[in-house]
Amino acid sequence: MRLPLRVVVPAVLCALTIVCPVQAAKETPYEKMMAGIAASAGKKSERDRLWEIFKLDWRHQMDEYPEWATSVGEPGRNGRWTDDSMESIKRRKRELDAPLKALKSIDRSQLDEQDRLNYDIFKYSLDVAVEGRRFPGELLPVCQLEGVQQTAALTLVQNPNATVRDYEDILSRLRGIPVVIEQTLALMNEGLKKNITPPRITLRDVPRQIKSQIVEYPEKSPLFEPFKNFPATISSAEQARLRAAAVSTIRDSVVPSYKKMLDFFVSQYEPKCRDSISLADLPEGKQWYAHKVKSSTTLNLTPEEIHEIGLSEVKRIRSEMEALAAKSGFQGSFQEFLQYLRTDKRFFYDNADDLLIGYRDIAKRIDPELIKQFGKLPRLQYGIEPVPAFSEKAQPTAYYRSGNLNPGRAGVFFANTYDLKSRPKWEMEPLTLHEAVPGHHLQISLAQEMESLPDFRKHGGFTAYVEGWGLYAESLGSELGMYKDTYSKFGQLSFDMWRSIRLVLDTGIHAKGWTRQQAIDFFKENSSKPIHDIEVEVDRYIVWPGQALAYKLGQLRIKELKQKARAELGDKFDVRAFHDHVLGMGAVPLSVLSEQTQEWIDKSRKLAASNRYVSN
Numbered sequence: 001m002r003l004p005l006r007v008v009v010p011a012v013l014c015a016l017t018i019v020c021p022v023q024a025a026k027e028t029p030y031e032k033m034m035a036g037i038a039a040s041a042g043k044k045s046e047r048d049r050l051w052e053i054f055k056l057d058w059r060h061q062m063d064e065y066p067e068w069a070t071s072v073g074e075p076g077r078n079g080r081w082t083d084d085s086m087e088s089i090k091r092r093k094r095e096l097d098a099p100l101k102a103l104k105s106i107d108r109s110q111l112d113e114q115d116r117l118n119y120d121i122f123k124y125s126l127d128v129a130v131e132g133r134r135f136p137g138e139l140l141p142v143c144q145l146e147g148v149q150q151t152a153a154l155t156l157v158q159n160p161n162a163t164v165r166d167y168e169d170i171l172s173r174l175r176g177i178p179v180v181i182e183q184t185l186a187l188m189n190e191g192l193k194k195n196i197t198p199p200r201i202t203l204r205d206v207p208r209q210i211k212s213q214i215v216e217y218p219e220k221s222p223l224f225e226p227f228k229n230f231p232a233t234i235s236s237a238e239q240a241r242l243r244a245a246a247v248s249t250i251r252d253s254v255v256p257s258y259k260k261m262l263d264f265f266v267s268q269y270e271p272k273c274r275d276s277i278s279l280a281d282l283p284e285g286k287q288w289y290a291h292k293v294k295s296s297t298t299l300n301l302t303p304e305e306i307h308e309i310g311l312s313e314v315k316r317i318r319s320e321m322e323a324l325a326a327k328s329g330f331q332g333s334f335q336e337f338l339q340y341l342r343t344d345k346r347f348f349y350d351n352a353d354d355l356l357i358g359y360r361d362i363a364k365r366i367d368p369e370l371i372k373q374f375g376k377l378p379r380l381q382y383g384i385e386p387v388p389a390f391s392e393k394a395q396p397t398a399y400y401r402s403g404n405l406n407p408g409r410a411g412v413f414f415a416n417t418y419d420l421k422s423r424p425k426w427e428m429e430p431l432t433l434h435e436a437v438p439g440h441h442l443q444i445s446l447a448q449e450m451e452s453l454p455d456f457r458k459h460g461g462f463t464a465y466v467e468g469w470g471l472y473a474e475s476l477g478s479e480l481g482m483y484k485d486t487y488s489k490f491g492q493l494s495f496d497m498w499r500s501i502r503l504v505l506d507t508g509i510h511a512k513g514w515t516r517q518q519a520i521d522f523f524k525e526n527s528s529k530p531i532h533d534i535e536v537e538v539d540r541y542i543v544w545p546g547q548a549l550a551y552k553l554g555q556l557r558i559k560e561l562k563q564k565a566r567a568e569l570g571d572k573f574d575v576r577a578f579h580d581h582v583l584g585m586g587a588v589p590l591s592v593l594s595e596q597t598q599e600w601i602d603k604s605r606k607l608a609a610s611n612r613y614v615s616n
Helices: 031-037 047-066 068-071 086-095 097-104 112-131 149-154 164-193 205-211 223-226 236-272 285-295 303-327 332-345 354-373 423-433 440-448 454-461 465-473 486-510 517-524 533-543 549-572 575-583 589-616
Strands: 382-386 398-401 411-415
Touching: 031 047, 031 097, 047 068, 047 097, 047 112, 047 398, 047 454, 068 149, 068 454, 086 097, 086 164, 097 112, 112 440, 112 454, 112 589, 149 164, 149 223, 149 236, 164 236, 164 285, 164 517, 205 236, 205 354, 223 236, 236 303, 285 303, 285 465, 285 486, 285 549, 303 332, 303 486, 303 549, 332 486, 354 382, 354 411, 398 423, 398 440, 411 423, 411 440, 423 440, 423 465, 423 486, 440 454, 440 575, 465 486, 486 517, 486 533, 486 549, 517 533, 549 575, 549 589, 575 589
Parallel strands: 382 411
Antiparallel strands: 398 411
């Protein structure tokens, strides 16, 4: 699923930047309407004009990225795919200027406090997107973590499926997959011409992913999944007609297109992909990576500064892990203890169902404890499901897909059940805290339910905030009844170490010339994660430069703000109020979070002083 640079949707871990040169062209209706808003200065209130920009841009984003519209529950686009022709990509990049011009016509000083914040966040996202459009990320449409060989099936299962019209939309998308594949191949071809390709080493699982879509029997295709179960309100005759249409479309249209993609990938694309792994090795690669770092972290830190923060955190956490290993009574070196955790049978389930049951049990134990740390909880429910089989080998240990109240779709914590010997029990508590509650499900669902926010703030996000909150949520385990044994606590430290290692490896690979093996060795030396997970993670940092930096830097900022609030408010500090404040504005850049939290501290201090005065 291809998304605007301005948003991060955690269900699709993080898309590569879509950019291309800006070219003069005929003004589009969207640009004309934005120009009309700019020309309306003095005729309407500044607030009304600002919200016209928000609403127009939101509709435009939903029209341009219909997969995202499906994800957030916006109706009317469920039968289409994003048009990723070169012409449309160029147009979309040019159109980024239109809302910026309209925004500049707004007198910010006439807005109230909330709308000034809306203005600033909207402008921040646009500025970052405009800065990044010089880098040709659209020429990297396929890697082991994303591409039409994976996202098509994942999108179809998000489609509404309550009515015949819903299934007609799914069929429409099925019929559109060959066009998506043709556009993907065109972008890959252009990348070859310009020597802009992913590292070959990371592509080893992609042929298998494509092959999983090439089935002899359409009913066994991942794309057929929505047609396996129909609601009782759809007649048997309609069910038979829809199934037959899906079978013929997959057999006669979709499978031949994936065969074409596989042939191109194996015979022409993969052999010509680059041997190097650093983004810095691509044209303007150093500048490209600097932009990735800025857009992901929302901070003005250099790769060198981040690398040093990572080394410092690795050293600190390593010391705590060694102390806990000694406390466990294990007789042996720290490396031997890590090997024990990676290999001893007591730490692993024998079958996938038991692993999922284990995750669900942890979630059930967390849920009733949430009221101790949060004053407000979301209405939306969540579930725990296995990562789809066709993508599990190249996917991380777990991820979250947001739900939505409008279509009645619950949030989902996807747990990877591939290679059970690499899924230790001691990592399950921090993973559940991160991906479900009080991590992604809690934060994302609360944001969606904030009626006073414009849609771009309800459904968009900033990786440093979203993933920073997820990692911070892991640290709340003890307060929520988790980490009661040595190994689970070690698992939490191991996960904190994992995200700290990311700071070292991401910057090491893309700014300091580290090799893939060097990154794997550093990871293995300092982490108890199994080697399969380590290799998948390192390859993730290679193909998603900068994204992995957001987790630890976001967590550190939230922890710093919590310590600051506790120090300044003293015995008036209320952790439930603090958490409600952090989650109460939706995802924001870390600089905005810092400013808003200082204002909250100041208001809380004044309120406490006022209450003391009244009570006296």
